[in-house]
Amino acid sequence: MNQNKKRAVVLVSGGMDSAVVLAMAREQGFSCHALSVSYGQRHTSELAAAAELATSVGAEHKVVTVDLRSIGGSALTADIDVPEQGGQGIPVTYVPARNTIMLSIALGWAEVLGADDLFCGVNAVDYSGYPDCRPAFIEAFERLANLATKAGVEGHALRVHAPLMRLSKADIAREGVRLGVDFSRTVSCYQADDQGRACAHCDACRLRAEGFAAAGLADPTRYAPRA
Numbered sequence: 001m002n003q004n005k006k007r008a009v010v011l012v013s014g015g016m017d018s019a020v021v022l023a024m025a026r027e028q029g030f031s032c033h034a035l036s037v038s039y040g041q042r043h044t045s046e047l048a049a050a051a052e053l054a055t056s057v058g059a060e061h062k063v064v065t066v067d068l069r070s071i072g073g074s075a076l077t078a079d080i081d082v083p084e085q086g087g088q089g090i091p092v093t094y095v096p097a098r099n100t101i102m103l104s105i106a107l108g109w110a111e112v113l114g115a116d117d118l119f120c121g122v123n124a125v126d127y128s129g130y131p132d133c134r135p136a137f138i139e140a141f142e143r144l145a146n147l148a149t150k151a152g153v154e155g156h157a158l159r160v161h162a163p164l165m166r167l168s169k170a171d172i173a174r175e176g177v178r179l180g181v182d183f184s185r186t187v188s189c190y191q192a193d194d195q196g197r198a199c200a201h202c203d204a205c206r207l208r209a210e211g212f213a214a215a216g217l218a219d220p221t222r223y224a225p226r227a
Contacts, residue, residue, distance in 0.1 A: 005031035007115035008161075009106045010059070012036050014049030015188040016181075016208060017121035017164055020172055022053060023179035024163050025119045032059040032119075035109060037102050039095070040069025040077050045196035046187040053185060064105050068095060075190070082190045084201040090129050091203065093190055099132035103141050103160065110158070111151050118145075119161045125168050138162045169211025177217060184220040197224035 008030035012018045025032050034054035036047055047063060054061035072078035074095040083091060099122060106118050122133040131137065142160040146152035164172055176183060188208045189198035198205050200223050212219040 005029060006117065007031045007033060007110075007113050008117040008119055009033050009035055009110045009113065009115055010119040011102055011106055011121065012050045012054060012061070013121070014046035014053065014186060015121070015204075016176065016183055016186045016211075017123060017172060017188075018050070019053050019181050019183070019186045020176040020179065021119050021121040021161075021163060022057060022059065023176065023181050025117075025161070026057055026059075027179060030117065030119075032057070033109065033113060033115065034059045034061045035102075035106050036061065036063045037105060038063055038065045039098065039101070040067055042076055042082075042190065043192050043194065045192050045194055049185055049187040049196055056182070056185070062109065066101060066105070068098065068101070071096070082202050090131065093203065094130050097132075099130075099137070100141070107145050107149065107158070111149055114151075116151070116156050117159050117161060119163070121164050122162050123164045123167065123169075123172070125166060135162075135165055138165070168214070169207055170214035173211045173215040173217050177215075182220075184222065188221075193224050195222075195224075197222045199224060200226075 008025050010022050010025050010032050012022055012034040036050040051061050069077045075082045075092040076095050080092055124134050138160050145158040152158055187196040188204045190202040190204050191199050198221050
């Protein structure tokens with residue numbers, strides 16, 4: 001790894017959005033340190049996908065464990081069914097404080113590494129209504145990062161990059177293809193099986209499939225066989 005490159009911590013979930021963000025950060029010349037969080041989610045196949053994505057681009061990969069299942073409150077961290085159709089309001093797949101916690105861990109690792117840049121794949125266009133995927137949240141967290149850290153106090157301007165914020169899922173798919181992202185390696189499904197195969201029914205699967213279709217691209221998603 002080139003030690004002269006500027007460093008960045010990139011949140012990598014294993015899904016298509018974070019895979020594209022990782023590729024974008026590399027294209028911008030960053031030495032990327034990929035961070036995944038094992039938070040008690042329904043399946044770990046996305047973490048395996050994240051590790052594979054990081055390895056494929058030569059990025060250091062770290063997994064930090066935080067037990068959000070102990071507080072529950074989400075279909076992803078509690079015994080609540082994952083909805084197969086959208087509804088009104090914030091869906092039950094919203095995980096309380098997840099992005100705040102993940103960015104906080106990324107911020108801590110960035111301080112240790114001497115990195116001034118954090119990248120995440122939040123999106124405010126084709127998303128499920130999560131409050132921590134909005135521009136106002138990212139802007140507020142960046143202010144917090146510069147107030148609450150030794151690096152910020154000592155004059156290192158910390159930046160939180162959310163390059164997908166205003167892109168549609170179709171735009172993200174096209175950008176990934178341009179950057180050479182292998183989307184077949186990614187796992188987006190809320191209830192993927194242990195092989196990373198998608199259910200084809202949940203909100204995440206629907207948004208992903210619609211994105212590839214709108215982009216006019218073949219969908220490389222691996223789906224589990226129907227029962």
